[in-house]
Amino acid sequence: MAEFITVGKVAAPFGIQGEIKVIPLTDFPERFSRGGSYYLSKQKMFKEVEIQGVKIRGREIIIKFEGIDTPEDARVYRNALLQVPRGEVLPLPEGHYYHYQIVGLLAATEDGTVLGKVAEILETGSNDVYLVKDDQGREILIPALKEVVREIDPDKGLMLVRPLPGLLED
Numbered sequence: 528m529a530e531f532i533t534v535g536k537v538a539a540p541f542g543i544q545g546e547i548k549v550i551p552l553t554d555f556p557e558r559f560s561r562g563g564s565y566y567l568s569k570q571k572m573f574k575e576v577e578i579q580g581v582k583i584r585g586r587e588i589i590i591k592f593e594g595i596d597t598p599e600d601a602r603v604y605r606n607a608l609l610q611v612p613r614g615e616v617l618p619l620p621e622g623h624y625y626h627y628q629i630v631g632l633l634a635a636t637e638d639g640t641v642l643g644k645v646a647e648i649l650e651t652g653s654n655d656v657y658l659v660k661d662d663q664g665r666e667i668l669i670p671a672l673k674e675v676v677r678e679i680d681p682d683k684g685l686m687l688v689r690p691l692p693g694l695l696e697d
Contacts, residue, residue, distance in 0.1 A: 531566060532616055532627060534558065535609035540601035541589050546580075547601045549588045549609055555617055556583055559590060564615060567592075569607035628681040634659045634669065636688055637677060642667055642695075645686060657686070667695065 535549040551559070559581045567574045580591040590609075595601050616625060626648050634642040634657070643661035648671075655671040669675060669688055678687040 530613040531568070531610040532613050532625070533608045533610050535588070537567070537604045537607045537609065539605060540598040543598060544591065545596040545598065545601045546589050546591045547595065547604060549590050551586065551588055556586075556588055558617055559583070559588055564612055565592075566610045567604050567607045568610050569604065572607070624679055624681065629657070629679060629686070632679070632681065632684055632686045634667075634686045634688055636690060642669075642688065669694070 534553045535551050538548040538550050540546070541548045549559075559578060560583075565576050565578060567576055576595070577593040578590055579593045582589040595604070613627075619625065629648060630645050632645045634645055636642065641661075643659045643665070645657050646660040646666075647658040649656040649658060649668075657669040657671060657676070659667045659669055661667070669690075675689060675691060675694075676686060677689050678685070680686075
């Protein structure tokens, strides 16, 4: 079975023609104007959908899907995830990564000290923060800054870190 990447979350029906307000979970909202396979996923429901029309207003996206024609039809999909097959994600510039490429990486210092695995990425106002958990469940917050995160290599499953003073102290 193909793996899927979440690119949006359905917020609510919009208007009277079955349009749906989607919260984009991608840095590329323009991806919604492209063709391709999209899937609405909610609990045990998994439905392939085709985009019929898109209105992008800043961070707000209104999507009209084929076959969803009334507010009642649209209401069924509230809180559903909008997903694409992993093979259809847009390529990123060199040195940039999707969250799914970073979560699960082994985080280690440049001297080889293993810190744990990246469990989550926290989006803050200024920069992302990687939540790293070790085998004992202890958590370390690592700022996603070039001077701290020295290398990310999804192929090797590794993130090399140069900790700031005090970062690893209890």
